[in-house]
Amino acid sequence: MTTTDAPALEMRGLTKTYGSGPTAVAALRGVDVAFPPGTFTAVMGPSGSGKSTFLACAAGLDRPTGGQVLVEGVDLTARDEVGRTMLRRERIGFVFQDFSLVPYLTAAQNVELPLRLAGRRADARQVAALLAQVGLADRAEHLPSALSGGQQQRVAVARALVTEPGVVLADEPTGALDTSTARSVLRLLRAAVDTLGRTVVMVTHDPVAAACADAVVFLVDGRLAGRLDAPTPEAVAARTARLEDLVPAAAR
Numbered sequence: 001m002t003t004t005d006a007p008a009l010e011m012r013g014l015t016k017t018y019g020s021g022p023t024a025v026a027a028l029r030g031v032d033v034a035f036p037p038g039t040f041t042a043v044m045g046p047s048g049s050g051k052s053t054f055l056a057c058a059a060g061l062d063r064p065t066g067g068q069v070l071v072e073g074v075d076l077t078a079r080d081e082v083g084r085t086m087l088r089r090e091r092i093g094f095v096f097q098d099f100s101l102v103p104y105l106t107a108a109q110n111v112e113l114p115l116r117l118a119g120r121r122a123d124a125r126q127v128a129a130l131l132a133q134v135g136l137a138d139r140a141e142h143l144p145s146a147l148s149g150g151q152q153q154r155v156a157v158a159r160a161l162v163t164e165p166g167v168v169l170a171d172e173p174t175g176a177l178d179t180s181t182a183r184s185v186l187r188l189l190r191a192a193v194d195t196l197g198r199t200v201v202m203v204t205h206d207p208v209a210a211a212c213a214d215a216v217v218f219l220v221d222g223r224l225a226g227r228l229d230a231p232t233p234e235a236v237a238a239r240t241a242r243l244e245d246l247v248p249a250a251a252r
């Protein structure tokens, strides 16, 4: 990677306000940030600081109030809903905290779903290879209800990678998992960056998870509040403890 590479994902002056009038909530207040290709970045910040809003705007799942989101140089915010959906299906993988697998589809069918939605042929070998990569070769025909939480999240990671997206966004992907299953999900995200060249942006509250990333960016009250490169769990924990002090008392 060189520093002249165009960012895989970039936000310029991103704002998001929910509602209007006296009850309006400014969730994002002008965020400028760029994620170079082939990097793994964690997004941290106190509850309510705008992390999920940030990720949803990045994915085109939510529409910003102002500013721009560029995915591999394409302005997502200039597109209508159909255009945003197309771009998301082609270029973005999303991992949800609660897995969000389709309950009546098997693990293999869940993984191939994004290909079908994008009108692409589902390649059974590719799906099988992905499931093997996440350690679930023998669970392909199981329904989500017959899988553990960690196994479901690994299916969700395989699903996020199946379209070979440039950008993978994950909102607290290990939030519902125990320590060792969390570690296996983090290894998968790390491998997506190191071996496949994907760009991963992951929201987390866990300093150990954040330390798997190349860098951590911090959000406080809808604004960027610093960055930590080559993070260690101790450095992340120390920084997040200080950030809590910056949260306006009214928002706690």
Ligand SMILES: Nc1ncnc2c1ncn2[C@@H]1O[C@H](COP(=O)(O)OP(=O)(O)OP(=O)(O)O)[C@@H](O)[C@H]1O
Pocket (backbone or CB within 6 Å): 018, 019, 025, 026, 027, 045, 046, 047, 048, 049, 050, 051, 052, 053, 054
């Ligand atoms: N649909 C909505 N309508 C109104 N306000 C919202 C909506 N979604 C989020 N908010 C508000 O926007 C702010 C940012 O919310 P967001 O979910 O992005 O926070 P977060 O950093 O992900 O928090 P957490 O760590 O608790 O998940 C909060 O004040 C929240 O109450």
Ligand SMILES: [Mg+2]
Pocket (backbone or CB within 6 Å): 051, 052, 053
């Ligand atoms: Mg959130």
